[in-house]
Amino acid sequence: MFKTISFEVIGEQRLHCESCEHRVESALKTLPGVGKVRAHARKQRIDVLFDAAALEPSAIAERISQVGYETRVGASDTGN
Numbered sequence: 001m002f003k004t005i006s007f008e009v010i011g012e013q014r015l016h017c018e019s020c021e022h023r024v025e026s027a028l029k030t031l032p033g034v035g036k037v038r039a040h041a042r043k044q045r046i047d048v049l050f051d052a053a054a055l056e057p058s059a060i061a062e063r064i065s066q067v068g069y070e071t072r073v074g075a076s077d078t079g080n
Contacts, residue, residue, distance in 0.1 A: 001051070001052050001053060002035060002049055002050065002051055002052070003049070003050060003052045003076060003077065004047060004048070004049050004050075004076065004077055005047075005048050005050065005057050005060065005073060005075070005076040006045055006046065006047050006048075006073070006074040006075045006076065007045065007046045007048070007060070007061065007064060007071035007072065007073060007074060008044060008045055008071060008072050008073075008074040009044040009045065009046065009069050009070070009071055010044075010070050010071060010072055011069070011070030012070075013068050013069050013070065014041075014044060014069075015039055015040070015041040015044055015046075015069070016041060017041060018041070020039070020041055021039035021040070021041055022039075023067060024037070024039040024046055024064060024067055024069065025037045025038070025039050027063055027064070027066070027067045028046075028048060028060060028063055028064070030063075031050075031055060031059065031060065031063055032054055032055065033050050033051040033053075033054030033055030034048060034049070034050050034051075034055065034060070035049040035050060035051065036048070036049040037049075045074060046064060046069075046071065048060055057073065057076070061073075
């Protein structure tokens with residue numbers, strides 16, 4: 001089952017530009033189970049559509065952290 005989750009970028013390191021957005025999107029797309037990713041510099045938000053049977057939200061947060069951004073879960077919902 002696919003779910004959508006949003007992460008808010010917090011802390012000192014922020015998404016500043018399109019290059020930052022692409023860096024996060026590229027890193028997350030390599031995770032097995034990620035369907036779509038959209039990073040929003042203006043909103044400081046990262047939206048991820050993922051297969052909940054194949055991937056835990058904590059793994060997504062960890063990958064975002066590896067790219068250099070501290071986040072917290074902003075929202076999530078189930079897509080049927």
